[in-house]
Amino acid sequence: QSALTQPPSASGSPGQSVTITCTGTRSDIGTFDFVSWYQQHPGKAPKLIIHEVTKRPSGVPDRFSGSKSGNTASLTVSGLQAEDEADYHCTSYAGSSNFVFGGGTRLTVL
Amino acid sequence: QLQLQESGPGLVKPSETLSLTCTVSGGSVNSNSYFWVWIRQPPGKGLQWIGDVFYSGVTYYNPSLKSRVTMSQDTSKNQFSLNLTSVTAADTAVYFCARRVGGGRYFFDYWGQGALVTVSS
Numbered sequence A: 001q002s003a004l005t006q007p008p009s010a011s012g013s014p015g016q017s018v019t020i021t022c023t024g025t026r027s028d029i030g031t032f033d034f035v036s037w038y039q040q041h042p043g044k045a046p047k048l049i050i051h052e053v054t055k056r057p058s059g060v061p062d063r064f065s066g067s068k069s070g071n072t073a074s075l076t077v078s079g080l081q082a083e084d085e086a087d088y089h090c091t092s093y094a095g096s097s098n099f100v101f102g103g104g105t106r107l108t109v110l
Numbered sequence B: 001q002l003q004l005q006e007s008g009p010g011l012v013k014p015s016e017t018l019s020l021t022c023t024v025s026g027g028s029v030n031s032n033s034y035f036w037v038w039i040r041q042p043p044g045k046g047l048q049w050i051g052d053v054f055y056s057g058v059t060y061y062n063p064s065l066k067s068r069v070t071m072s073q074d075t076s077k078n079q080f081s082l083n084l085t086s087v088t089a090a091d092t093a094v095y096f097c098a099r100r101v102g103g104g105r106y107f108f109d110y111w112g113q114g115a116l117v118t119v120s121s
Helices: none
Strands: A009-012 A018-023 A035-040 A047-050 A064-069 A072-077 A086-093 A099-101 A105-109 B003-007 B018-025 B034-041 B048-054 B059-061 B069-074 B079-084 B093-101 B108-111 B115-119
Touching (some): A009 A018, A018 A086, A018 A105, A035 A064, A035 A072, A047 A064, A072 A086, B003 B093, B003 B108, B018 B034, B018 B093, B018 B115, B034 B069, B048 B093, B059 B069
Parallel strands (some): A009 A105
Antiparallel strands (some): A018 A072, A035 A047, A035 A086, A064 A072, A086 A099, A086 A105, B003 B018, B018 B079, B048 B059, B069 B079, B093 B108, B093 B115
Protein backbone atom coordinates (compact mmCIF):
# COMPACT_ATOMS: atom_id res chain seq x y z
CA GLN A 1 0.00 0.00 0.00
CA SER A 2 1.41 3.37 -1.06
CA ALA A 3 1.69 6.28 1.32
CA LEU A 4 -0.05 8.68 -1.10
CA THR A 5 -3.39 7.76 -2.66
CA GLN A 6 -3.98 8.14 -6.39
CA PRO A 7 -6.87 6.81 -8.47
CA PRO A 8 -5.67 3.77 -10.42
CA SER A 9 -7.04 5.09 -13.68
CA ALA A 10 -8.26 8.22 -15.43
CA SER A 11 -9.36 8.92 -18.97
CA GLY A 12 -10.38 11.63 -21.37
CA SER A 13 -10.89 12.32 -25.04
CA PRO A 14 -8.42 14.28 -27.16
CA GLY A 15 -8.71 17.98 -26.46
CA GLN A 16 -10.39 17.50 -23.10
CA SER A 17 -8.92 18.19 -19.66
CA VAL A 18 -8.36 15.58 -16.99
CA THR A 19 -7.32 16.02 -13.35
CA ILE A 20 -5.49 13.39 -11.31
CA THR A 21 -5.52 13.71 -7.53
CA CYS A 22 -2.91 12.65 -4.99
CA THR A 23 -4.01 12.52 -1.36
CA GLY A 24 -1.59 12.44 1.53
CA THR A 25 -1.61 13.58 5.13
CA ARG A 26 -0.66 16.55 7.28
CA SER A 27 2.78 14.96 7.60
CA ASP A 28 3.62 15.20 3.92
CA ILE A 29 1.51 17.08 1.35
CA GLY A 30 -0.24 19.07 4.06
CA THR A 31 3.03 20.44 5.44
CA PHE A 32 5.48 20.64 2.57
CA ASP A 33 5.21 22.42 -0.82
CA PHE A 34 7.45 19.74 -2.32
CA VAL A 35 5.01 17.73 -4.42
CA SER A 36 6.33 16.54 -7.76
CA TRP A 37 4.75 14.62 -10.62
CA TYR A 38 6.33 12.16 -13.03
CA GLN A 39 5.12 10.83 -16.38
CA GLN A 40 6.09 7.26 -17.26
CA HIS A 41 5.48 5.61 -20.60
CA PRO A 42 5.53 1.79 -20.66
CA GLY A 43 9.00 0.37 -20.24
CA LYS A 44 10.53 3.83 -19.84
CA ALA A 45 12.01 5.82 -16.99
CA PRO A 46 9.81 8.35 -15.20
CA LYS A 47 10.11 11.93 -16.42
CA LEU A 48 9.72 14.96 -14.18
CA ILE A 49 6.80 17.14 -15.33
CA ILE A 50 5.92 19.18 -12.23
CA HIS A 51 8.01 20.06 -9.17
CA GLU A 52 7.36 22.10 -6.05
CA VAL A 53 3.60 21.77 -6.59
CA THR A 54 3.24 24.09 -9.60
CA LYS A 55 6.58 24.48 -11.41
CA ARG A 56 7.19 23.04 -14.86
CA PRO A 57 10.71 22.12 -15.99
CA SER A 58 11.93 23.55 -19.24
CA GLY A 59 10.50 21.67 -22.20
CA VAL A 60 7.34 20.44 -20.46
CA PRO A 61 4.24 21.75 -22.26
CA ASP A 62 2.11 24.26 -20.38
CA ARG A 63 -0.81 21.85 -20.85
CA PHE A 64 0.48 20.25 -17.65
CA SER A 65 -0.26 22.12 -14.43
CA GLY A 66 -0.15 21.34 -10.74
CA SER A 67 -1.90 22.58 -7.64
CA LYS A 68 -2.43 21.73 -3.99
CA SER A 69 -5.17 22.19 -1.42
CA GLY A 70 -4.76 20.92 2.09
CA ASN A 71 -3.53 17.33 2.01
CA THR A 72 -4.36 16.81 -1.67
CA ALA A 73 -2.30 17.68 -4.72
CA SER A 74 -3.61 17.64 -8.27
CA LEU A 75 -2.20 17.33 -11.76
CA THR A 76 -4.28 18.72 -14.62
CA VAL A 77 -3.60 17.83 -18.22
CA SER A 78 -5.40 20.21 -20.58
CA GLY A 79 -5.93 19.72 -24.30
CA LEU A 80 -5.29 15.99 -24.05
CA GLN A 81 -3.11 14.49 -26.75
CA ALA A 82 -2.49 10.88 -27.68
CA GLU A 83 1.09 11.05 -26.38
CA ASP A 84 -0.18 11.96 -22.91
CA GLU A 85 -1.32 8.37 -22.46
CA ALA A 86 1.00 7.13 -19.72
CA ASP A 87 1.29 6.42 -16.00
CA TYR A 88 1.52 9.44 -13.70
CA HIS A 89 3.16 9.26 -10.28
CA CYS A 90 3.06 11.82 -7.49
CA THR A 91 5.58 12.14 -4.69
CA SER A 92 5.95 14.36 -1.67
CA TYR A 93 8.72 15.17 0.71
CA ALA A 94 7.72 13.86 4.13
CA GLY A 95 10.37 15.40 6.35
CA SER A 96 13.49 13.87 7.91
CA SER A 97 14.93 13.26 4.42
CA ASN A 98 12.06 10.90 3.61
CA PHE A 99 9.93 10.72 0.46
CA VAL A 100 6.58 9.08 -0.19
CA PHE A 101 5.07 8.11 -3.54
CA GLY A 102 1.58 7.41 -4.78
CA GLY A 103 0.58 4.17 -6.43
CA GLY A 104 0.41 5.74 -9.86
CA THR A 105 -2.49 6.58 -12.20
CA ARG A 106 -2.87 5.11 -15.68
CA LEU A 107 -4.15 7.88 -17.99
CA THR A 108 -5.97 6.66 -21.09
CA VAL A 109 -6.71 8.94 -24.02
CA LEU A 110 -9.94 7.65 -25.53
CA GLN B 1 23.21 16.18 -20.88
CA LEU B 2 23.34 14.13 -17.70
CA GLN B 3 22.91 10.38 -18.15
CA LEU B 4 22.59 7.62 -15.56
CA GLN B 5 22.92 3.90 -16.25
CA GLU B 6 22.17 1.08 -13.83
CA SER B 7 24.13 -2.17 -13.94
CA GLY B 8 24.20 -5.38 -11.94
CA PRO B 9 22.85 -8.93 -11.79
CA GLY B 10 19.32 -9.41 -13.03
CA LEU B 11 18.74 -12.46 -10.83
CA VAL B 12 19.43 -12.77 -7.11
CA LYS B 13 18.67 -15.72 -4.86
CA PRO B 14 16.50 -15.31 -1.76
CA SER B 15 18.43 -14.36 1.39
CA GLU B 16 21.37 -13.07 -0.66
CA THR B 17 22.47 -9.48 -1.31
CA LEU B 18 21.27 -7.38 -4.24
CA SER B 19 24.04 -5.12 -5.55
CA LEU B 20 23.58 -2.44 -8.21
CA THR B 21 25.80 0.31 -9.57
CA CYS B 22 24.80 3.54 -11.27
CA THR B 23 27.30 5.14 -13.63
CA VAL B 24 26.89 8.87 -14.16
CA SER B 25 28.02 10.66 -17.31
CA GLY B 26 27.73 14.31 -18.26
CA GLY B 27 28.01 15.37 -14.63
CA SER B 28 29.85 14.58 -11.41
CA VAL B 29 28.68 12.70 -8.33
CA ASN B 30 31.21 14.83 -6.45
CA SER B 31 28.88 17.84 -6.30
CA ASN B 32 27.40 19.55 -3.28
CA SER B 33 24.33 20.54 -5.32
CA TYR B 34 22.77 17.12 -5.75
CA PHE B 35 21.94 13.87 -4.05
CA TRP B 36 22.16 10.49 -5.78
CA VAL B 37 19.12 8.31 -5.36
CA TRP B 38 17.77 4.80 -5.71
CA ILE B 39 14.06 4.25 -6.38
CA ARG B 40 12.33 0.97 -7.18
CA GLN B 41 9.11 -0.16 -8.83
CA PRO B 42 7.73 -3.66 -8.21
CA PRO B 43 5.99 -5.14 -11.25
CA GLY B 44 2.65 -3.42 -11.83
CA LYS B 45 3.02 -1.23 -8.75
CA GLY B 46 4.01 2.29 -7.78
CA LEU B 47 7.40 3.77 -7.08
CA GLN B 48 9.23 3.52 -3.75
CA TRP B 49 12.10 5.76 -2.63
CA ILE B 50 14.95 3.62 -1.27
CA GLY B 51 17.49 6.24 -0.27
CA ASP B 52 19.95 9.01 -1.12
CA VAL B 53 23.71 9.47 -0.91
CA PHE B 54 25.37 12.88 -0.83
CA TYR B 55 28.85 13.69 -2.15
CA SER B 56 30.14 13.79 1.41
CA GLY B 57 29.05 10.19 1.93
CA VAL B 58 26.06 11.10 4.08
CA THR B 59 23.17 8.75 3.44
CA TYR B 60 19.41 8.82 4.01
CA TYR B 61 17.32 5.66 3.83
CA ASN B 62 13.64 4.76 3.68
CA PRO B 63 12.78 3.74 7.26
CA SER B 64 11.07 0.57 6.02
CA LEU B 65 14.28 -0.61 4.34
CA LYS B 66 16.92 1.02 6.52
CA SER B 67 18.04 -2.17 8.28
CA ARG B 68 18.91 -3.82 4.95
CA VAL B 69 20.19 -0.94 2.79
CA THR B 70 23.66 0.47 2.25
CA MET B 71 24.47 3.13 -0.33
CA SER B 72 27.88 4.50 -1.24
CA GLN B 73 29.65 6.36 -4.00
CA ASP B 74 32.95 6.06 -5.86
CA THR B 75 33.96 9.50 -7.08
CA SER B 76 36.97 8.12 -8.98
CA LYS B 77 34.61 6.12 -11.20
CA ASN B 78 31.75 8.64 -11.03
CA GLN B 79 29.47 5.92 -9.74
CA PHE B 80 27.21 5.25 -6.79
CA SER B 81 25.91 1.93 -5.57
CA LEU B 82 23.16 0.12 -3.71
CA ASN B 83 23.38 -2.99 -1.54
CA LEU B 84 20.18 -4.59 -0.25
CA THR B 85 20.69 -7.57 2.03
CA SER B 86 18.50 -10.58 2.86
CA VAL B 87 16.32 -10.18 -0.21
CA THR B 88 12.97 -11.90 -0.71
CA ALA B 89 10.55 -12.13 -3.62
CA ALA B 90 9.06 -8.84 -2.42
CA ASP B 91 12.27 -7.11 -3.49
CA THR B 92 11.70 -8.07 -7.12
CA ALA B 93 11.43 -4.75 -8.93
CA VAL B 94 12.82 -2.42 -11.54
CA TYR B 95 15.49 -0.41 -9.76
CA PHE B 96 16.07 3.15 -10.97
CA CYS B 97 18.95 5.42 -10.11
CA ALA B 98 18.24 9.13 -10.22
CA ARG B 99 19.49 12.57 -9.25
CA ARG B 100 17.77 14.64 -6.58
CA VAL B 101 18.13 18.39 -6.50
CA GLY B 102 19.50 19.65 -3.20
CA GLY B 103 19.59 23.08 -1.63
CA GLY B 104 16.27 22.69 0.14
CA ARG B 105 14.46 21.52 -2.98
CA TYR B 106 13.09 18.01 -3.19
CA PHE B 107 12.54 16.43 -6.60
CA PHE B 108 14.21 13.98 -8.97
CA ASP B 109 15.23 15.58 -12.24
CA TYR B 110 17.21 12.88 -14.06
CA TRP B 111 16.58 9.13 -14.08
CA GLY B 112 18.30 6.06 -15.43
CA GLN B 113 16.44 3.62 -17.65
CA GLY B 114 16.02 1.13 -14.84
CA ALA B 115 17.28 -2.40 -14.17
CA LEU B 116 14.97 -5.33 -13.50
CA VAL B 117 16.10 -7.46 -10.59
CA THR B 118 14.28 -10.71 -9.95
CA VAL B 119 14.63 -12.52 -6.63
CA SER B 120 14.21 -16.23 -7.22
CA SER B 121 15.95 -19.49 -6.50
